[in-house]
């Protein structure tokens with residue numbers, strides 16, 4: 001988004017500073033372009049949005065506008081998906097520790113993916129106790145796509161074959177699909193290996209085609225050019241589609257073809273939330289310059305410590321100084337709360353600093369540490385700004401303590 005001093009004065013005047021801004025139109029366009037790239041090769045493709053990445057209800061509702069499914073990993077997220085209006089058939093329930101909510105979702109007909117044989121055994125028992133009804137289950141598989149570590153999630157081929165045996169002993173239960181998800185492994189080659197491995201497993205374990213193959217998440221998304229330049233060769237959606245959807249089309253030419261699902265979180269949302277902050281103080285200590293902002297690493301998310309987020313300074317009119325290397329620091333009392341190292345440019349106290357790419361693992365990961373979180377607004381498709389999360393108060397954070 002383009003911001004001017006006047007537009008930022010107006011927004012922060014209404015909603016406070018700092019404030020998160022969700023860009024709805026750009027978010028939808030990006031989601032549609034991912035869908036479009038995949039559907040060019042394979043019509044039966046579907047997005048399941050990863051709630052944990054950013055479960056702001058407004059964003060989850062926006063996802064529903066394009067017919068995407070919900071991907072949840074806890075009872076809290078499952079209940080939220082239901083409250084927003086996702087029917088059970090459109091909710092994928094992943095995660096290693098679902099608790100009672102996993103059982104509830106299974107009985108309600110959600111797409112529950114068992115992560116372990118122990119979990120599967122419990123769900124088999126639930127099905128057996130209800131002979132008159134038909135149930136389905138998905139299985140999370142543990143595969144190696146060259147990620148360089150052993151994932152702790154899912155069942156490897158040996159356990160998978162036990163899982164299929166367990167399910168075949170339950171007449172009213174069947175395995176409807178296979179799921180995998182490997183984080184920190186975003187290359188095109190890794191996605192091709194995922195797809196190929198899943199197709200081999202599907203051929204080995206299913207008599208007919210499964211109802212779906214779910215490849216999880218971990219694609220690079222649309223990125224601001226300055227941000228994209230910090231990664232080498234981030235593939236495009238077309239690149240990913242060429243090694244996944246294209247292989248599905250080849251493998252399943254008939255009409256009983258399975259759905260292909262992916263579960264984007266960061267891919268969908270990261271680029272489309274900004275955080276507007278402002279400079280509170282500028283100082284020099286022992287030859288090193290620091291600018292203190294009213295945001296921080298906990299509000300912006302871990303990415304700001306690993307990469308340089310897209311950043312724009314909007315002058316407030318106070319006389320600026322030119323800096324070659326000023327560290328932009330947060331409001332906490334932690335030395336490591338540096339949100340941008342070695343910023344070079346002009347800066348004055350009172351200037352706005354707008355960070356981009358903070359849509360994933362930011363507001364949902366903000367701890368109740370030192371300060372409550374700021375508000376979130378949405379820039380809607382009808383070009384209005386609406387409040388979608390009010391600023392937290394100290395009282396909100398202290399509610400659960402007994403005085």
Ligand SMILES: *Cc1c(COP(=O)(O)O)cnc(C)c1O
Pocket residue numbers: 050052053071073094095181183216217218219263264265266267360
């Ligand atoms: C976290 C997670 C996702 C989303 O991952 P991103 O990196 O945010 O896109 C999808 N599926 C599963 C099972 C996850 O645990």
